Amino acid sequence: MPYVTVKMLEGRTEEQKKALVEKVTDAVTETTGASKEAVVVFIEEMSKNHYAVAGKRLSDN
Known part of the structure; x- marks a missing residue:
């Protein structure tokens, strides 16, 4: 199960x-062959x- 963490500034x-x-x-499913149901994405703002x-x-600034 692939886990992806995206860290970004708040405001989106x-x-x-x-x-x-x-x-x-x-992108993860295309490159790893994992199913969409197995991909976990965390957004940290x-x-x-x-x-x-x-x-x-x-x-x-």
């Missing part, structure tokens, strides 16, 4: 997340104050 719409899950599931690049939080 429900429609965008639905499309993401569908496409990730399709982070706020901009919990994400930093080059020593600066994105919320500080």
Whole structure:
């Protein structure tokens, strides 16, 4: 059973997340041969104050 975790900044719409899950599931089934029912996708959303690049939080910009 493949498990996929997608970590991204919050702010995407429900429609965008639905499309993401569908496409990730399709990619996993096509490349691994696993059935769609066996693919588990986790979306972990982070706020901009919990994400930093080059020593600066994105919320500080």
